[in-house]
Amino acid sequence: MFATAVIVFREVLEAALLIGIIAAATRAVPGRNRWLAAGIAVGIAGAGLVALGTGRIAEMASGIGQELFNAAVLGLAVLMLAWHNLWMSASGAALSADARGVGSEISAGRRARSVLLIVVGLAVLREGSETVLFLYGIAASEGGASGSMLMGGVAGIVAGVAVGTALYAGLLRIPLRWFFAATGVLVLFVAAGMASQAARLLIQADVLPSLATPLWDTSQLLPQTSIVGTLLHSLVGYEAQPAGMQLVFYVIVLTAIGAGMKWVYKKSEPRHARS
Amino acid sequence: MPRITHLLALSIAACLPATLPAAVADDGFKLVIQDHRFQPPELIVPAGKKLKLVVENRDATPEEFESQALNREKVIAGKATATLFIGPLKPGRYPFVGEYNEATAKGVIVAQ
Numbered sequence: 001m002f003a004t005a006v007i008v009f010r011e012v013l014e015a016a017l018l019i020g021i022i023a024a025a026t027r028a029v030p031g032r033n034r035w036l037a038a039g040i041a042v043g044i045a046g047a048g049l050v051a052l053g054t055g056r057i058a059e060m061a062s063g064i065g066q067e068l069f070n071a072a073v074l075g076l077a078v079l080m081l082a083w084h085n086l087w088m089s090a091s092g093a094a095l096s097a098d099a100r101g102v103g104s105e106i107s108a109g110r111r112a113r114s115v116l117l118i119v120v121g122l123a124v125l126r127e128g129s130e131t132v133l134f135l136y137g138i139a140a141s142e143g144g145a146s147g148s149m150l151m152g153g154v155a156g157i158v159a160g161v162a163v164g165t166a167l168y169a170g171l172l173r174i175p176l177r178w179f180f181a182a183t184g185v186l187v188l189f190v191a192a193g194m195a196s197q198a199a200r201l202l203i204q205a206d207v208l209p210s211l212a213t214p215l216w217d218t219s220q221l222l223p224q225t226s227i228v229g230t231l232l233h234s235l236v237g238y239e240a241q242p243a244g245m246q247l248v249f250y251v252i253v254l255t256a257i258g259a260g261m262k263w264v265y266k267k268s269e270p271r272h273a274r275s
Numbered sequence: 276m277p278r279i280t281h282l283l284a285l286s287i288a289a290c291l292p293a294t295l296p297a298a299v300a301d302d303g304f305k306l307v308i309q310d311h312r313f314q315p316p317e318l319i320v321p322a323g324k325k326l327k328l329v330v331e332n333r334d335a336t337p338e339e340f341e342s343q344a345l346n347r348e349k350v351i352a353g354k355a356t357a358t359l360f361i362g363p364l365k366p367g368r369y370p371f372v373g374e375y376n377e378a379t380a381k382g383v384i385v386a387q
Contacts, residue, residue: 001375007377039341058352066357067359122375133350134337134374137338205360214346219343225343260285
């Protein structure tokens with residue numbers, strides 16, 4: 001039961017942390033809770049479909065369908081997070097002045113809600129499909145232990161959601177002045193980490209060269225399976241033995257979104273000064 | 276003229292043994308999952324080059340091939356075969372597990 005709980009916890013954690021960050025970052029968006037719930041529901045439904053179609057997806061593109069599919073999901077999530085951050089940079093100052101959002105931002109807020117839905121949906125879909133497969137495997141296998149193992153699965157989900165909720169609650173304690181800057185930086189690193197994961201999948205599928213395997217090895221110092229390693233992996237994309245190409249993707253996404261945020265912020269400064 | 280073609284054929288034939296190991300590597304190194312165990316539990320591969328790994332899951336339940344040392348993870352549906360690329364590896368031992376059945380599904384890739 002404990003082993004089951006740990007595996008499910010690991011799968012759920014990444015999505016839970018992302019949802020915690022996104023939920024905090026969109027605190028000013030009207031109707032956020034409903035859209036968040038809808039994103040999770042869409043993600044769970046999608047995860048079920050992906051789990052059902054695992055065999056078929058894997059066979060596509062002569063055996064590398066799974067890697068291409070997951071890399072595409074990650075790529076789309078990176079784009080959505082980038083869009084979210086650019087929008088927050090443009091309206092962050094106004095939002096900080098009034099956390100409930102000002103009238104002029106509401107139309108933009110509508111668009112932010114669909115981004116919120118897609119990002120949360122994608123995160124749940126990707127991590128959820130593996131959880132569904134794992135739990136299905138337990139349910140399908142014979143033996144009386146399956147009851148307690150399913151309990152373990154539930155415990156893993158609860159623990160993952162608890163950590164995501166704790167992060168959310170912690171983020172809300174950040175003073176409003178710094179709040180949107182802090183969540184923006186967090187989202188930026190999450191996006192860069194996702195880009196690095198997408199690169200790893202494309203290397204695994206032999207679509208991209210690895211450049212160096214591994215670029216460094218810190219698996220003795222800070223194993224990725226340790227609690228700190230797992231958290232750092234989910235939050236800033238830490239890897240103990242990354243390929244060189246992963247770092248290239250990481251740095252490109254980090255600088256591109258970072259520069260974009262700065263540019264958008266500068267451009268919208270006169271507007272902030274007026275309001 | 277026929278001699279030249281003969282020579283050509285001969286020289287091509289002479290090249291064949293040299294390309295054979297590459298052809299073997301192209302088919303990939305094979306692992307089989309049965310009863311939540313890997314066969315063979317120890318797979319010996321050449322160090323220093325990119326390798327194709329073919330994992331056949333003969334169980335009805337899905338499995339996730341995972342290796343921190345190889346920096347790889349891939350879900351394999353029940354009764355399905357998956358392909359993934361690893362390396363180039365430095366000589367050494369690279370443990371892997373079937374994450375969904377970690378108690379029994381264990382193995383190691385030895386690069387030499």
